[in-house]
Amino acid sequence: MNELISSIKAFIRARDWEQYHAPKNLAMALSVEAAEIVEIFQWKEADEPLSPTEQEHLRQEIGDVLVYLLELAEKFEIDIVKAAKEKMLLNDKKYPVNLVKGKANKYTEY
Amino acid sequence: MNELISSIKAFIRARDWEQYHAPKNLAMALSVEAAEIVEIFQWKEADEPLSPTEQEHLRQEIGDVLVYLLELAEKFEIDIVKAAKEKMLLNDKKYPVNLVKGKANKYTEY
Amino acid sequence: MNELISSIKAFIRARDWEQYHAPKNLAMALSVEAAEIVEIFQWKEADEPLSPTEQEHLRQEIGDVLVYLLELAEKFEIDIVKAAKEKMLLNDKKYPVNLVKGKANKYTEY
Amino acid sequence: MNELISSIKAFIRARDWEQYHAPKNLAMALSVEAAEIVEIFQWKEADEPLSPTEQEHLRQEIGDVLVYLLELAEKFEIDIVKAAKEKMLLNDKKYPVNLVKGKANKYTEY
Numbered sequence: 001m002n003e004l005i006s007s008i009k010a011f012i013r014a015r016d017w018e019q020y021h022a023p024k025n026l027a028m029a030l031s032v033e034a035a036e037i038v039e040i041f042q043w044k045e046a047d048e049p050l051s052p053t054e055q056e057h058l059r060q061e062i063g064d065v066l067v068y069l070l071e072l073a074e075k076f077e078i079d080i081v082k083a084a085k086e087k088m089l090l091n092d093k094k095y096p097v098n099l100v101k102g103k104a105n106k107y108t109e110y
Numbered sequence: 111m112n113e114l115i116s117s118i119k120a121f122i123r124a125r126d127w128e129q130y131h132a133p134k135n136l137a138m139a140l141s142v143e144a145a146e147i148v149e150i151f152q153w154k155e156a157d158e159p160l161s162p163t164e165q166e167h168l169r170q171e172i173g174d175v176l177v178y179l180l181e182l183a184e185k186f187e188i189d190i191v192k193a194a195k196e197k198m199l200l201n202d203k204k205y206p207v208n209l210v211k212g213k214a215n216k217y218t219e220y
Numbered sequence: 221m222n223e224l225i226s227s228i229k230a231f232i233r234a235r236d237w238e239q240y241h242a243p244k245n246l247a248m249a250l251s252v253e254a255a256e257i258v259e260i261f262q263w264k265e266a267d268e269p270l271s272p273t274e275q276e277h278l279r280q281e282i283g284d285v286l287v288y289l290l291e292l293a294e295k296f297e298i299d300i301v302k303a304a305k306e307k308m309l310l311n312d313k314k315y316p317v318n319l320v321k322g323k324a325n326k327y328t329e330y
Numbered sequence: 331m332n333e334l335i336s337s338i339k340a341f342i343r344a345r346d347w348e349q350y351h352a353p354k355n356l357a358m359a360l361s362v363e364a365a366e367i368v369e370i371f372q373w374k375e376a377d378e379p380l381s382p383t384e385q386e387h388l389r390q391e392i393g394d395v396l397v398y399l400l401e402l403a404e405k406f407e408i409d410i411v412k413a414a415k416e417k418m419l420l421n422d423k424k425y426p427v428n429l430v431k432g433k434a435n436k437y438t439e440y
Contacts, residue, residue, distance in 0.1 A: 001111070001191055003195075004194055004195055007195070007198050008198065011201065011202065014207050014211075015207055015210050015211050015212070016211050016212040017212075017214070019212075020214045022156045022157065023151065023160075024151040025156070027147045027148050027151045028148060028151075030147060030148075030175070031141065031144040031145055031147070033144075034137075034140050034141040034143075034144040034175075035141055037137045037140060037141070038137050038138060038140075038141045040137070041133065041134040041137045041138075044134060046132045046135070047132065050133075050186070055186055058186060058188070059186070059188050059193045059196075060193070060196075060197050060200070062179060062182070062183050062188055062190055062193050062194075063190070063194040063195075063196060063197030063198075064194075064197055065140070065144075065175070065179055066179065066190050066191070066194040067194050067197065067198065069172060069175055069176065069179070070194075072147070072172070073172050076165055076168060076169070078168070078169050078172055080172055080173070080176050081111055081114055081176070083169045083170070083172050083173035083176070084114055084172075084173040084176040084177050084180075085113075085114055085117070085173075086170075086173060087170050087173030087174055087177065088114070088117050088118065088121060088173075088177065091121065092121065095125060097125055100125050101124075101125055101126050102125070102126040102127075102129075104127070104130045
């Protein structure tokens with residue numbers, strides 16, 4: 001992961017792109033890449049498989065999302081894996097097994 | 111990271127939520143979480159700092175994005191760090207330093 | 221529609237919010253509202269009906285999307301209905317009935 | 331507007347695409363089109379103008395958003411202009427002029 005973060009920073013610096021990569025813009029880019037993943041699935045049925053081409057496309061878009069997520073997180077010195085672990089602990093409390101098991105309701109409904 | 115992936119799987123299994131977490135639905139959830147990050151920045155100026163509350167909120171949303179990204183990637187046996195590294199190699203070719211330095215144009219314009 | 225556009229402008233002006241409503245920010249807000257529509261459907265099956273509460277929620281989010289779409293379009297003097305009609309004419313050529321009938325492939329695949 | 335709605339329905343029917351246009355899928359498509367608008371602005375400064383090509387691109391994407399918004403609304407017999415007008419009345423109460431004038435905070439903060 002650290003190696004990946006370094007290579008992203010070097011990539012940006014070599015292109016003199018820091019000027020464009022304000023957190024606000026990175027948030028936009030992240031959502032655009034997430035939408036490209038949505039696009040792959042939008043007309044598919046829930047259990048419809050992806051073709052090898054679509055799987056490769058998905059793989060690249062997942063890569064893009066992680067790149068922007070890391071770049072954004074770096075701006076605020078956020079360790080994304082640590083942030084996700086802590087969020088999972090919150091989720092454990094927010095969605096108690098005995099209340100939500102087998103149900104997909106929003107937590108505000110409990 | 112592996113520890114995080116295991117805890118996500120255990121979280122889903124304990125709640126019997128595999129039935130809802132089709133790849134298509136995970137793609138949607140991922141984009142919804144990305145939008146929650148966009149929401150933090152939408153009315154801000156490019157260089158406007160985040161309050162401590164907003165930073166904590168951002169941290170949690172970044173956690174959410176990573177959780178759904180990992181869950182989606184797992185469905186297709188994609189290693190997200192490897193996918194991002196490979197995408198960076200492609201980007202290196204797609205955006206040659208001598209052509210794009212200091213410019214933000216889309217690659218299709220080169 | 222013109223009445224709606226006038227009321228949106230009056231709403232913004234009364235709150236002195238023009239300063240926040242740059243086109244870039246309106247684009248972000250539009251996508252955030254679109255994501256709130258996605259959120260309603262994310263864990264649902266394709267043919268699962270919405271509850272009356274969800275339908276009312278959807279109705280409000282659709283209202284929000286139209287408000288931001290109109291506000292953004294106004295900044296560039298775009299008539300949204302005319303733009304959609306012209307886009308439908310382009311779509312008619314892009315997706316010839318004899319090639320796409322019953323298929324959901326992306327147009328780049330034809 | 332009614333003319334536009336009719337032409338969208340005819341377009342879908344001629345291509346036998348009703349099978350793909352479940353509300354869930356239309357919500358996804360709507361958010362993907364909204365993201366294409368975000369993409370136009372993502373690396374731009376707040377006050378940076380769009381080129382004629384970008385303006386034409388924006389115009390087409392705005393058309394796409396309206397098309398999917400109308401299609402989704404039709405599924406639930408929602409009149410989008412009426413929904414937006416009613417939402418504006420709610421917004422008027424949610425954001426009282428004396429409290430929010432000149433401020434961009436979220437309504438939950440008042």
